Amino acid sequence: MTDRALAYLDEVGVGEAGPAWLDMRRKAARASFADAGFPHRRIEAWRYTDLARLLDKTMWKAAEPETGAILPPEGRVNPFGGIESWKLIFVNGFFRADLSDIGGLPSGVELTSLGKALASGTKFESIFDAAGPEAIGPLAALNAACVRDGAVIRVKPGVSVEKPVELIHYTTRGEGQASHLRHVIELGAGASLTLLEAQIGWGGHYLADRFMQVSLEDSATLTHVRLQDEDVRAVHLTTLLGEIEAGANYLATTLALGGRVGRMQTAIRFKGEGANAVSNTAYLLRGDQHLDTTIVADHAVPACESAAQSKGVLDGQSTGVFQSKVIVAPGAQRSDARQMSNALLLSRDAAMNAKPELEIYADDVQCAHGSTIGELDDDALFYLRSRGIEEAMARRLLISAFLAEVLEQIPEELGRDQLLARAQDWFETDAEEGGKP
Amino acid sequence: MTTPLLEIRDLHVIIKGEGKEILKGISLTVPEGEVHAIMGPNGSGKSTLSNVLAGREDYEITSGTILYKGKDLTELAIEERAAAGIFLAFQYPTEIPGVTTMTFLKTAVNAQRKARGEAELNAVEFLKLVRGKAKALNVSEDMLKRPLNVGFSGGEKKRAETLQMSLFEPSLAVLDETDSGLDIDALKVVAEGVNALRAANRSMIVITHYQRLLDYIVPDHVHVLAHGRIIRSGGKELALELERTGYADIGESAA
Numbered sequence: 001m002t003d004r005a006l007a008y009l010d011e012v013g014v015g016e017a018g019p020a021w022l023d024m025r026r027k028a029a030r031a032s033f034a035d036a037g038f039p040h041r042r043i044e045a046w047r048y049t050d051l052a053r054l055l056d057k058t059m060w061k062a063a064e065p066e067t068g069a070i071l072p073p074e075g076r077v078n079p080f081g082g083i084e085s086w087k088l089i090f091v092n093g094f095f096r097a098d099l100s101d102i103g104g105l106p107s108g109v110e111l112t113s114l115g116k117a118l119a120s121g122t123k124f125e126s127i128f129d130a131a132g133p134e135a136i137g138p139l140a141a142l143n144a145a146c147v148r149d150g151a152v153i154r155v156k157p158g159v160s161v162e163k164p165v166e167l168i169h170y171t172t173r174g175e176g177q178a179s180h181l182r183h184v185i186e187l188g189a190g191a192s193l194t195l196l197e198a199q200i201g202w203g204g205h206y207l208a209d210r211f212m213q214v215s216l217e218d219s220a221t222l223t224h225v226r227l228q229d230e231d232v233r234a235v236h237l238t239t240l241l242g243e244i245e246a247g248a249n250y251l252a253t254t255l256a257l258g259g260r261v262g263r264m265q266t267a268i269r270f271k272g273e274g275a276n277a278v279s280n281t282a283y284l285l286r287g288d289q290h291l292d293t294t295i296v297a298d299h300a301v302p303a304c305e306s307a308a309q310s311k312g313v314l315d316g317q318s319t320g321v322f323q324s325k326v327i328v329a330p331g332a333q334r335s336d337a338r339q340m341s342n343a344l345l346l347s348r349d350a351a352m353n354a355k356p357e358l359e360i361y362a363d364d365v366q367c368a369h370g371s372t373i374g375e376l377d378d379d380a381l382f383y384l385r386s387r388g389i390e391e392a393m394a395r396r397l398l399i400s401a402f403l404a405e406v407l408e409q410i411p412e413e414l415g416r417d418q419l420l421a422r423a424q425d426w427f428e429t430d431a432e433e434g435g436k437p
Numbered sequence: 438m439t440t441p442l443l444e445i446r447d448l449h450v451i452i453k454g455e456g457k458e459i460l461k462g463i464s465l466t467v468p469e470g471e472v473h474a475i476m477g478p479n480g481s482g483k484s485t486l487s488n489v490l491a492g493r494e495d496y497e498i499t500s501g502t503i504l505y506k507g508k509d510l511t512e513l514a515i516e517e518r519a520a521a522g523i524f525l526a527f528q529y530p531t532e533i534p535g536v537t538t539m540t541f542l543k544t545a546v547n548a549q550r551k552a553r554g555e556a557e558l559n560a561v562e563f564l565k566l567v568r569g570k571a572k573a574l575n576v577s578e579d580m581l582k583r584p585l586n587v588g589f590s591g592g593e594k595k596r597a598e599t600l601q602m603s604l605f606e607p608s609l610a611v612l613d614e615t616d617s618g619l620d621i622d623a624l625k626v627v628a629e630g631v632n633a634l635r636a637a638n639r640s641m642i643v644i645t646h647y648q649r650l651l652d653y654i655v656p657d658h659v660h661v662l663a664h665g666r667i668i669r670s671g672g673k674e675l676a677l678e679l680e681r682t683g684y685a686d687i688g689e690s691a692a
Binding site for chain 1: 491492493494514515516518519520525527530531532533534535536541544545548549552584601605
């Protein structure tokens with residue numbers, strides 16, 4: 001038991017009394033987290049992200065709501081704003097019905113907040129029971145103990161949701177405020193949905209924990225485009241647990257720029273044959289930012305494909321972490337798993353830790369993993385400059401090209417150009433600005 | 438007497454950090470409008486000379502001067518030299534994944550125009566310009582859409598370099614082993630492109646190991662470079678002599 005975990009739970013984890021099934025689970029989660037504490041480097045999956053140390057000595061407290069209009073600073077607006085879609089908006093971890101747009105839904109589509117769904121008597125027992133694989137660590141318990149709200153997105157079998165759903169998080173307050181959300185995404189057999197998610201914050205030193213539970217029935221498809229643009233003083237924790245049935249597809253592309261400390265973890269478990277999961281990430285770090293991308297793909301059944309590609313640009317004294325674990329269960333033949341991490345270090349003080357792991361118990365599988373850590377190519381820089389392109393611009397062109405491989409996978413109508421522009425904007429902002437509290 | 442476009446005086450160059458001298462006192466004058474060929478065996482310093490003219494930072498000039506249009510060239514950064522009208526056609530053009538040829542060309546043309554205080558071209562103006570020039574060099578639309586030099590054949594790479602030359606309209610073009618990696622048909626196409634760019638206000642330095650290229654790009658003067666020095670200079674007939682005798686004999690007769 002750790003005092004800091006208890007202090008945190010006492011300040012942040014005080015929720016209103018809910019239904020008995022939920023209270024029971026929250027109580028258990030509270031005990032579990034109090035026992036484990038914040039994960040630290042002596043736990044293998046947290047070796048490069050010593051959360052206990054990185055959280056420093058902040059006295060965390062529960063986030064406060066914001067009731068007025070939300071006006072992001074220049075350059076920090078919702079990149080999906082121009083896309084016709086339904087919207088679920090959360091501010092400081094509170095659902096804002098007044099800013100959301102969930103009216104006129106077609107039949108078979110449910111969009112609501114977790115709070116409303118619970119109030120109407122929906123039970124989410126399995127969702128609160130799920131802990132994910134070991135690498136997720138005690139964050140599942142932390143979230144269950146502290147969660148106040150979340151989004152519920154459910155699509156009935158066979159329904160193709162024509163407009164995307166935006167899930168936008170704004171965080172406007174810092175000073176040690178912490179918020180925990182748990183989102184539930186369930187697609188019935190053959191259903192399809194596009195989820196545009198953004199985490200945008202400018203409040204300062206806050207903690208934002210977003211836990212997402214994705215369940216895809218047979219042949220369902222979820223396309224997930226994410227922007228993580230938190231305040232560079234903030235702590236950002238994302239956990240995505242995906243349960244994927246036969247022939248279903250989970251296709252995710254993420255651009256991450258924010259957070260002083262970030263851990264974005266994805267755990268996919270294949271439950272039926274012929275399923276596919278892709279999780280690609282592009283990230284740009286500077287100052288003293290630390291971002292950890294951890295991916296676990298559990299090939300529990302045969303003939304599934306998983307792919308994770310991470311492309312990172314690291315400047316200043318920033319640190320990147322890429323952990324990717326593939327488990328191929330006995331008998332999960334014809335599994336295909338690919339993991340690749342490419343990091344571009346722009347400064348001598350930046351650091352990258354890449355740890356691909358394979359645990360394979362079947363013989364007819366294709367697994368490829370690799371990692372590169374390098375600098376900008378001098379020959380390419382010379383070539384571009386010899387054509388009159390000044391050095392700063394030449395560097396920019398090469399860095400953008402490096403990230404484009406991931407970002408250009410985003411369909412044009414789902415904010416591709418906006419996210420490419422966001423990556424471009426990164427160069428415009430003063431390097432000294434990043435990560436300095 | 439008018440100022441020559443390029444005047445190199447007693448140039449000594451070492452590889453930075455190594456101290457090994459590659460160029461050991463080169464002097465070369467290229468008047469406006471002339472084509473000079475520099476021939477020499479491998480390791481003679483030909484590519485070093487072209488890289489030094491373009492401003493590559495891996496080399497250090499230990500003594501001597503390079504005057505370009507009467508001014509000290511060494512004071513200009515790589516990109517400033519390009520804007521001032523110096524163009525190096527690379528022996529092995531660098532592959533740039535992720536940057537389409539078209540995007541690269543537009544960025545480069547406008548960067549040079551901006552540096553010279555000229556108005557930048559908009560997308561429509563640029564497209565018109567590049568299409569006209571690309572057609573003459575048999576550079577397809579498809580090539581322009583592909584990442585720069587990535588997966589280009591030897592001939593495509595050299596045609597793309599020649600296209601750049603025609604877009605940038607340099608005052609001094611340095612062609613580094615333009616013939617390497619080309620078969621005779623590809624060589625003819627590139628040579629035609631280069632010849633079309635010969636002009637009274639444009640000088641060229643054609644660097645080559647073999648005389649073959651000079652059948653198609655006929656120089657006004659030929660210089661022989663060996664062991665970091667120009668050991669002989671003459672008219673275009675010197676290239677033919679070299680073809681017969683080889684570099685060894687020339688070197689010995691000069692020694």
